[in-house]
Amino acid sequence: MKIPIHRNEPQGIIKNLFWNQQQKIAPYLFIAPFYLLFVIFMGYPLISSLVMSLYEMRGFQSRVFVGFGNFTDLFGDPIFWKSLRNTAYFAVGTLTLQLPIALLLAILLNSKFVKGKNFLRLAFFAPVLVAGVFVAIIFNLVYDQRAGLVNQEFLLFGKEIGWLNEENYVMPAVILTGVWQWAGFNMIYFLAGLQGIRQELYEAAAVDGANGWQAFIHVTLPSLRPVIAFVFVVSMIGSLQLFDLPFILTNGGEPADAGSTIVMYLYKNGFQFMRLGYAATIGWVLFFIIAVISIVQLKLLGIFRDE
Amino acid sequence: MFRFPIDAESFPLGKGPMVMLILFLISTLFIFGRSEExxxxxxxxxxxxxxxxEYQARVPIFEAQNPGVNVQLINFGGxxxxxxxxxxxxxxxxPDLVEVEITSIGRFLKGAIDEVGFVDLRPRLESEGWMDRLVVSRFTPWSYRGRIFGIPHDLHPVVLLYRDDLFKAAGVEMTEIETWDDFIAAxxxxxxxxxxxxxxxxxAIxxxxxxxxxxxxxxxxxxxGFFDAEGNVIIDxxxxxxxxxxxxxxxxEHKIATPVYGTWHGDPSNFAAMQDGKILSILAPDWYVGILKSQVPQMSGKWxxxxxxxxxPGGRRTTTRGGTMIGITKQCENPDRAWELLKFTYFDRLGLVNRYETTRIIPPLKAAWDAPIFKEPDVYLGGQPLGELFIQLAPDLPPRYQNPYWSEGADLLNDAIFAAVTEKQTPREALTDLAEKVRALMAKDRGRWGDM
Structure with missing residues (x-):
């Protein structure tokens, strides 16, 4: 039986055109929701904040074009530099303390000699399930000057350290808290990486006479390079975006901005001082810092190398 | 027989997701299907x-007095x-009405005075004669350029709270202290x-x-103060x-003060030091006494x-610290109705007496002060009628002039105080630097926008 095609009817032409085009249009329609949401919730705010960084607002309605005035002001702002130093201090402290601890924990939990591995994995991972705000509240008690867990130990030696009250101790306190919260999380990445290393490599190394340390240096670490690079970059980005932990732990970055970070300074300018243009400028400077550091890290770790 | 086209077996991913989807749809219909009051x-x-x-308990009375009015109280916390x-x-x-904390109000005052998001309440206060019935200096934190954007919730007078037993043990009778020089000697x-x-x-402190x-x-x-009534920086x-x-x-120099333990006076560290007898006195507003009572009840009778x-000699014996205002926003569609609710929550004598009963906060409405509750002995202070002391001091509260640059100024003032106490700068250097920074900031803004 023949199906009649009404080529001359306008409705039929449109119908045919639609059916002919649908194969081409369909993929775009499927991916459209993502792009639509991205443009609304990411693209527009990003461009808007870039434009905002060239303006300064005063009040809820008035704004004036200042060009790169906010950027020049920022580079001459001592509190910004102090916040940047604190943030860098935290990032370096975190990377040098947290990542080796995370790797060590992963190696221990991957070895045959440790018992109760599942429980230990959960125990080390658990802190990351606690929201940063609560971690800060808990550690406020841990660092309590009179009755805190840490000072109780120091008090035995007659020391009473104002962890959150003296300039020099504030960032170490924040770093140690960060280690407690995130080491277990990074341990999971390392553990996954360790479990992906083929056993034959260790067997071959043993045949060549390598001891445990040599196997670690020449087999484990090179095999973990992509995981290390990932954890390194992600931890660095997380460290540079630090906000809630020191904000609550130090009650807004005091004393003397010793606990202030770049994002905290951004928040203060945007929401407490109502200097939205300046806050947007801090955001973009932070973006460039993160982008440059991440690219340098990835290059140094050889992620862009062809193998 | 009618058969539902999708059953648990044929539903993608099985029975569990289907049940979850059904529950989601039912709850969505329930939430959005609720008829609006x-x-x-x-x-x-x-x-x-x-x-x-407090308002949860009192608002139903207002709603009963004003049929057809629904008050939605929303507590967003910090x-x-x-x-x-x-x-x-x-x-x-x-919202129509909102409470704002004293250190936060400055940022809402930035920009042209006509752009401030709160209704100027001065005309209503003056036409209804409320100004004289409240402590007038308490309007200063909520006023700017002649307009009053909020009504004070409180006075927050400050007293010196002290350990009578420990001062007496040191041979000091604190009731004889009159000036700060006396206090240093004691x-x-x-x-x-x-x-x-x-x-x-x-x-000692x-x-x-x-x-x-x-x-x-x-x-x-x-x-x-930091700013004077005209908005000039006077911190230097x-x-x-x-x-x-x-x-x-x-x-x-005198070595009679210890820095606060922890991050502020309400830190558990500070309370622990108090219990250990390390701290003999503290400058305490009314709200802080409430915190002490709830956090260290075991110290009852010691203060x-x-x-x-x-x-x-003969000078002011109090100051003020902290505070909250209530304001009507310009987005409010019926400011008259909002004003009625404001008066009900802030000017009702009975309500304010109840507020003191639960929070120990002294109200700014003078007509409430003769209530017997303010004369009641306070067990926490060994039977001393603390309310009476606060009310004696209340009329003498100093003004605290508000300014849009308060937030920036306070942030820098924190640093200046710490630098001076830790002897990194002299007090003169610290405050002169601070004042120059804030003046430069204000001058830069004036250059951009003119005098707003």
Missing amino acids: QGEDLEFWIFANTHYE TMHDKLLAAMLSNFGA GKKATRDLDGDGKVDQY VLDRRTESDYFSLLLQQGG SELAIETLEFFTALFN KAVGMPAWH
Whole structure:
């Protein structure tokens, strides 16, 4: 039986055109929701904040074009530099303390000699399930000057350290808290990486006479390079975006901005001082810092190398 | 027979996801299908739990008195001020009524005075004669350029709370202290190394060197401030410098003050030091006494209170610290109705007496002060009628002039105080630098926008 095609009817032409085009249009329609949401919730705010960084607002309605005035002001702002130093201090402290601890924990939990591995994995991972705000509240008690867990130990030696009250101790306190919260999380990445290393490599190394340390240096670490690079970059980005932990732990970055970070300074300018243009400028400077550091890290770790 | 086209077996991923989807659809229909209550809505945002609890109990009375009016109380806690800022920036979503904390109000005053997001309440206050019935100096934190954007929730007078037993043990009778010089002399007797190990075991006073709270209270006590009534920076005045010199001397020269333990006066560390007898006195507003009672009830009966030492004989014996206002936003569609609710929550004598009963906050409405409850003995203070002391001091509260640059100024003032107390800068250098920074900021803004 023949199906009649009404080529001359306008409705039929449109119908045919639609059916002919649908194969081409369909993929775009499927991916459209993502792009639509991205443009609304990411693209527009990003461009808007870039434009905002060239303006300064005063009040809820008035704004004036200042060009790169906010950027020049920022580079001459001592509190910004102090916040940047604190943030860098935290990032370096975190990377040098947290990542080796995370790797060590992963190696221990991957070895045959440790018992109760599942429980230990959960125990080390658990802190990351606690929201940063609560971690800060808990550690406020841990660092309590009179009755805190840490000072109780120091008090035995007659020391009473104002962890959150003296300039020099504030960032170490924040770093140690960060280690407690995130080491277990990074341990999971390392553990996954360790479990992906083929056993034959260790067997071959043993045949060549390598001891445990040599196997670690020449087999484990090179095999973990992509995981290390990932954890390194992600931890660095997380460290540079630090906000809630020191904000609550130090009650807004005091004393003397010793606990202030770049994002905290951004928040203060945007929401407490109502200097939205300046806050947007801090955001973009932070973006460039993160982008440059991440690219340098990835290059140094050889992620862009062809193998 | 009718058969539902999808059953549990044929549903993608099985029975569990299907049940979850059905529950989701039912709950969505339930939430969105609820009929809206008829009548006029008034939205009221709050950030303090104690205030929220008080209004929860009182609002049904207002609704009964005003049929058809539904009051929605929303307690956003600490994030409320940021939400309000976003709502005012977008000119959408602000409540009809809102309470704002004293250190946050400055940011809402930025820009042209006509752009401030709160209704000027001065005409209503004056036409209805409320100004004279309240403590007039308490309007200053909520006023700018002649307009009154909020009504004070409280007075927050400050007293000196002290350990009578420990001062007496050191041979000091605190009720005889009249001036700060008297206090220093008494403090030197009371600050002691009790066990002879070379370390001080008890300090005459605990002061916050991390933030402006104690220093600024002392400055206000003398009639000083960060800004004057015209909005000029006066934090580098001789009065301000001398006050900071006095403040640093309490730590470094007289050695009778200890820095606050932890991050503020309400830190568990600080309470632990109090219980250990390390702290003998503290500058305490009414709300802080409430915190002490709830956090360290075991210290009941150990504290007593006197007016703050004056700067000269016969001088002011109090200051003020903290505060909250209520304001009507410009997004409110019926400001008259909002004003009625405002008066009900802030000017009703019975309500204010109830508020004192639960929070111990002294109200700014003078007509409430003769209620018997204020004369009742306070068990926590060994039977001393603390309410009576606060009310005696209340009429003498100093003004605290508000300014859009307060937030920036206070942030820098914190650093200046810490630098002076830790002797990184002299008080004069610290405050002169600070004043120059804030003036430069204001001048830059004036250059961009003119005098707004």
